[in-house]
Amino acid sequence: MQQLENLTREARALANGEVVPGTAEAEVARQLQICNACRYCEGFCAVFPAMTRRLEFGQADIHYLANLCHNCGACLHACQYAPPHEFAVNVPQAMAKVRLSTYTDFAWPPSLGRLYQRNGLTVALATVGALAFFMMLTLWLKDTLWRVPASADFYAIFPHNLLVGLFAPVFLFSVLALALGVRRFWREVTPGRDYEAPALGAIQGAAAAEAATDALRLKYLDGGHGEGCNNEDDAWTLWRRRFHHATFYGFLLCFAATSVATLYHYLLGWAAPYDLPSLPKLLGAAGGVSLLVGTAGLFRLNLRRHPQHGDAAQKPMDRGFMALLFFTSLTGLGLWGARGTAVMPALLALHLGVVMALFLTLPYGKFAHGIFRSAALFKWSLEKRLPSKLQLGDD
Amino acid sequence: MIDVLVIGGGNAALCAALMAREAGASVLLLEAAPREWRGGNSAHTRNLRCMHDAPQDVLVDAYPEEEYWQDLLKVTGGITNEHLARLTIRASSTCRDWMRLHGVRFQPPLSGALHVARTNAFFMGGGKALVNAYYRSAENLGVQIRYNAPVDRLEIQEGHFVAAHVGGERIEAKACVLAAGGFESNREWLREAWGQNADGEWPADNFLIRGTRFNQGVLIKHMEEQGADMIGDPSQSHCVAIDARAPLYDGGICTRIDCVSLGVVVNKNAQRFYDEGEDFWPKRYAIWGRLVAQQPSQIGYSIIDSKAIGRFMPPVFPGVQADSLPELAHKLGLDADTFMRTLNDYNAACRVGTFDHTALDDCHTEGVAPAKTHWARPIDTAPFYGYALRPGITFTYLGLKVNDQAAVHFGGVPSDNLFVAGEMMAGNVLGKGYTAGVGMSIGTAFGRIAGTQAAQAAMKSGANSMWGKEKTRAAA
Numbered sequence: 001m002q003q004l005e006n007l008t009r010e011a012r013a014l015a016n017g018e019v020v021p022g023t024a025e026a027e028v029a030r031q032l033q034i035c036n037a038c039r040y041c042e043g044f045c046a047v048f049p050a051m052t053r054r055l056e057f058g059q060a061d062i063h064y065l066a067n068l069c070h071n072c073g074a075c076l077h078a079c080q081y082a083p084p085h086e087f088a089v090n091v092p093q094a095m096a097k098v099r100l101s102t103y104t105d106f107a108w109p110p111s112l113g114r115l116y117q118r119n120g121l122t123v124a125l126a127t128v129g130a131l132a133f134f135m136m137l138t139l140w141l142k143d144t145l146w147r148v149p150a151s152a153d154f155y156a157i158f159p160h161n162l163l164v165g166l167f168a169p170v171f172l173f174s175v176l177a178l179a180l181g182v183r184r185f186w187r188e189v190t191p192g193r194d195y196e197a198p199a200l201g202a203i204q205g206a207a208a209a210e211a212a213t214d215a216l217r218l219k220y221l222d223g224g225h226g227e228g229c230n231n232e233d234d235a236w237t238l239w240r241r242r243f244h245h246a247t248f249y250g251f252l253l254c255f256a257a258t259s260v261a262t263l264y265h266y267l268l269g270w271a272a273p274y275d276l277p278s279l280p281k282l283l284g285a286a287g288g289v290s291l292l293v294g295t296a297g298l299f300r301l302n303l304r305r306h307p308q309h310g311d312a313a314q315k316p317m318d319r320g321f322m323a324l325l326f327f328t329s330l331t332g333l334g335l336w337g338a339r340g341t342a343v344m345p346a347l348l349a350l351h352l353g354v355v356m357a358l359f360l361t362l363p364y365g366k367f368a369h370g371i372f373r374s375a376a377l378f379k380w381s382l383e384k385r386l387p388s389k390l391q392l393g394d395d
Numbered sequence: 396m397i398d399v400l401v402i403g404g405g406n407a408a409l410c411a412a413l414m415a416r417e418a419g420a421s422v423l424l425l426e427a428a429p430r431e432w433r434g435g436n437s438a439h440t441r442n443l444r445c446m447h448d449a450p451q452d453v454l455v456d457a458y459p460e461e462e463y464w465q466d467l468l469k470v471t472g473g474i475t476n477e478h479l480a481r482l483t484i485r486a487s488s489t490c491r492d493w494m495r496l497h498g499v500r501f502q503p504p505l506s507g508a509l510h511v512a513r514t515n516a517f518f519m520g521g522g523k524a525l526v527n528a529y530y531r532s533a534e535n536l537g538v539q540i541r542y543n544a545p546v547d548r549l550e551i552q553e554g555h556f557v558a559a560h561v562g563g564e565r566i567e568a569k570a571c572v573l574a575a576g577g578f579e580s581n582r583e584w585l586r587e588a589w590g591q592n593a594d595g596e597w598p599a600d601n602f603l604i605r606g607t608r609f610n611q612g613v614l615i616k617h618m619e620e621q622g623a624d625m626i627g628d629p630s631q632s633h634c635v636a637i638d639a640r641a642p643l644y645d646g647g648i649c650t651r652i653d654c655v656s657l658g659v660v661v662n663k664n665a666q667r668f669y670d671e672g673e674d675f676w677p678k679r680y681a682i683w684g685r686l687v688a689q690q691p692s693q694i695g696y697s698i699i700d701s702k703a704i705g706r707f708m709p710p711v712f713p714g715v716q717a718d719s720l721p722e723l724a725h726k727l728g729l730d731a732d733t734f735m736r737t738l739n740d741y742n743a744a745c746r747v748g749t750f751d752h753t754a755l756d757d758c759h760t761e762g763v764a765p766a767k768t769h770w771a772r773p774i775d776t777a778p779f780y781g782y783a784l785r786p787g788i789t790f791t792y793l794g795l796k797v798n799d800q801a802a803v804h805f806g807g808v809p810s811d812n813l814f815v816a817g818e819m820m821a822g823n824v825l826g827k828g829y830t831a832g833v834g835m836s837i838g839t840a841f842g843r844i845a846g847t848q849a850a851q852a853a854m855k856s857g858a859n860s861m862w863g864k865e866k867t868r869a870a871a
Contacts, residue, residue: 033709
């Protein structure tokens with residue numbers, strides 16, 4: 001009976017956008033109530049100024065603020081209420097836990113949201129599966145993983161159309177799943193519910209430009225003073241920002257390399273492989289090296305991260321994603337060196353397997369943080385341009 | 396032997412340690428608290444009151460020396476020392492570059508604190524971020540730091556510091572800086588200082604301490620016994636009305652209740668006792684601690700209705716909520732009949748003009764005692780909210796008398812190698828009252844002076860510790 005009442009109450013709370021007691025969201029609401037009465041951290045990032053525009057924290061506010069949080073750690077080290085204080089405020093950790101539930105709850109299709117919960121396993125299974133698939137495919141097509149094709153051509157092993165046929169649908173599905181997920185998220189937290197539409201129209205352009213800049217510069221990993229965020233202790237470091245830049249821009253360069261190559265193939269009829277100093281090769285080499293350096297650096301920082309930062313349960317997700325990116329790049333660069341050698345077919349299968357695993361897990365892994373974070377930054381850029389509804393006066 | 400021993404681990408102690416180290420002295424800092432509670436009350440601060448003649452980074456307009464001095468004169472009611480006060484004020488105009496050098500960063504004023512945008516420079520991340528930066532810088536410069544090291548007594552010979560005792564350990568140094576805070580966390584001492592009231596209650600038993608639990612005043616008492624010249628009244632303290640549910644220690648800033656001026660405040664007999672609308676809350680919150688302390692059982696109840704929601708800084712704990720005033724009285728444990736009489740009298744006495752909580756408006760009461768002179772509107776719109784209030788002690792004023800070299804005095808004679816900074820001597824400048832950020836101004840100014848003087852005293856005492864010579868004037 002008690003249980004039924006609890007369930008009814010939870011259902012009602014959910015329907016009203018209220019926070020269900022005992023959840024990760026409830027913990028964030030509890031902590032933000034303390035933060036909102038203190039406000040010392042306003043200079044660090046956007047989370048705290050966004051918080052001060054609110055008196056209460058419903059489900060939508062919490063999902064928004066959690067994704068606005070970059071887990072930089074500054075507010076934890078500066079907090080007079082951090083553990084062992086009985087208030088036990090640890091905003092980065094509480095926010096990280098909510099982010100996982102955001103990814104899970106807003107995933108499309110909803111049934112696949114579960115893949116976030118044990119994401120290390122998800123990534124591992126996807127990798128093993130994809131690797132096995134390409135090994136088998138190679139064997140089936142060529143009878144061996146070791147024979148060097150006379151032309152040293154990748155397409156001699158996997159015909160171009162076969163690769164496009166395998167990767168394009170997976171990639172497009174990932175893009176679709178992420179888009180639908182973030183659309184659901186946006187609908188929940190949208191400021192359209194709070195503000196008049198005409199007011200929004202006038203500020204959308206500037207807000208979008210600012211949000212894009214803040215995301216691309218990782219503004220909120222600068223600590224508010226430009227000297228960086230925290231990693232293993234209360235010292236500031238710019239290395240988290242730098243390695244993330246290397247990772248992200250490395251990824252973009254690799255993606256650009258693939259895109260240019262696709263244009264070469266279909267528009268100009270130039271078939272791979274492309275050699276130096278061709279554009280795909282230059283982009284791919286630069287991106288690949290950058291990705292290697294970035295992910296290796298992030299991995300090292302992740303290993304040394306302060307134990308109270310973030311949610312320890314999500315480390316497998318973080319590290320799984322870094323590993324996939326690292327090995328995508330490593331096998332890709334390895335292929336360049338191995339062309340014409342006996343290991344090329346095996347290495348190609350390996351590379352394609354890792355890339356396939358990366359694509360498969362894009363919408364159900366760490367990659368999603370960038371999409372949800374960008375949406376939250378956009379909301380903040382909109383919201384800060386609108387007048388606050390509170391009139392708290394001077395304290 | 397160490398050159399300079401710094402006793403304490405907050406802002407003043409760290410400023411002293413850094414300055415002494417920069418002057419070339421070897422420095423050992425003893426913090427009574429464990430590492431996770433280091434920094435004393437400094438970890439709860441948020442800004443520094445700064446003199447400036449023109450806009451400076453985060454500070455707008457100007458805040459000249461004379462205006463700062465007049466502000467200090469006003470809040471202390473003249474219980475100050477003009478020479479030391481002006482020294483503090485001038486130091487506040489130049490110390491921030493040095494603070495930045497040691498990793499402190501400043502930010503524009505926080506929302507809800509715009510009234511001090513001109514006068515106060517806010518620490519980015521607050522006082523704990525400042526404390527972290529100073530410890531980090533001190534470690535990098537080679538200052539030795541020991542946590543869990545409360546000093547219980549000093550060896551002083553004819554006004555000359557010889558050694559400090561931590562538990563069973565004796566630590567000698569050529570010079571010493573005391574910066575170990577006030578005595579506000581010492582419940583026994585507070586009890587004694589406040590005494591018993593006419594109802595036989597010990598009011599201090601119901602006080603909450605807004606800051607650290609480690610300010611036990613051991614060295615203040617010890618120095619008094621050693622014959623050091625004292626300053627300040629032990630029964631005086633900075634005392635504000637805070638949420639009664641705040642923790643006994645370290646509730647800090649967030650336990651403040653900012654809705655007093657928007658409603659009424661009753662005591663446990665459900666009666667009003669003071670003009671809630673006398674002035675803006677930032678100018679009045681510091682008197683409400685004492686007002687509540689003078690009420691039976693040292694408790695008050697701030698009562699507002701839903702018209703006030705969204706017009707004051709959000710409190711840390713949700714208020715007790717009710718759909719009717721009698722229900723609210725019941726939930727707060729107040730006698731409903733008396734409560735309703737008080738509220739009805741107040742509501743009937745309200746003369747509502749144009750309500751404006753950002754100005755001293757014309758909404759007032761007539762024919763009710765005590766009057767409410769501004770922001771008086773009937774409390775009539777459900778839901779109603781109640782917040783229980785208790786006195787919260789921020790710091791005490793009793794301390795050691797100093798000169799402009801931060802020297803401890805014995806019978807009017809300054810010590811040659813014992814100095815004091817921070818809360819332990821703030822009473823020289825701030826005999827009573829308070830204005831935002833001035834505690835950090837005093838701690839920074841005198842911490843830096845004390846560190847410099849201690850380093851000089853250590854050098855003067857003869858040998859540099861590097862050469863292992865141990866020539867102190869007074870043999871241990």
